[in-house]
Amino acid sequence: LSLVGPFMHEFIVTAITEAGYVGIFILMALENVFPPLPSEVIMGVAGMAVARGEMGFWPLMLSGTAGTVLGNYVWYWLGAHWGRHRLEGFVARYGRWLTMEWEDVEQARAIFRRHGIWVVFVFRFLPILRTLISLPAGLAHMKRWQFLVFTFAGAFIWNFLLVEGGRLLGSWMEGSEQVLGGIVVGLFVLSVAIYVWRVIRWKPRADR
Secondary structure, X not given: OOOHHHHHHXXXXXXXXXHHHHHHHHHHHHHOOOOOOOHHHHHXXXXXXXXXXXXXXXXXXXXXXHHHXXXXXXXXXXXXXXXXXXXXXXXXXXXXXXXXXXXXXXXXXXXXXXXXXXXXHXXXXXXXXXXXXXXXXXXOOOOHXXXXXXXXXXXXXXXXXXXXXXXXXXXHOOOOHHHHHHHHHHHHXXXXXXXXXXXXXXXXXXXX
């Protein structure tokens, strides 16, 4: 069992490293469209690969941030082009797997209306809400260039913190593969477990 942590750590890091910058771009885009694997794991582990000299810091930053912007733009586009009625039906149908319901979107819309376009930047640092806020931004027809700039700026800062954190952790714990492996595997398992728990426990507010 003591070998599981290091083995899984190597497997996860190698999988992300072998995916390359295009893979990071795709993973980060998907992470912002469909839940279970959060950016904290993707960019944090990639940061460890930077510490090992297997990835470059700035190419990683640019590919990861571009993927984040694309994933958020999907929700912005849906909000801008589908409209409330069609989106409400979509969320009602797939809300369990998205782990949200229309009332969550309405709450995000109220925050967007109250605080303006700056919430698109600020919410990049908050779990769940960082993707959810893209829908009301689209519904409100926020200017596309503003949405892209604010999303890129917030995502860049957040990804910088994740990559730098992963890089520092990888450098600090170099040679401590068992402990480092346990941290990586723990974060991976925890993120998936939280998603599965939310799917199992999820039910519309009307049924609670």
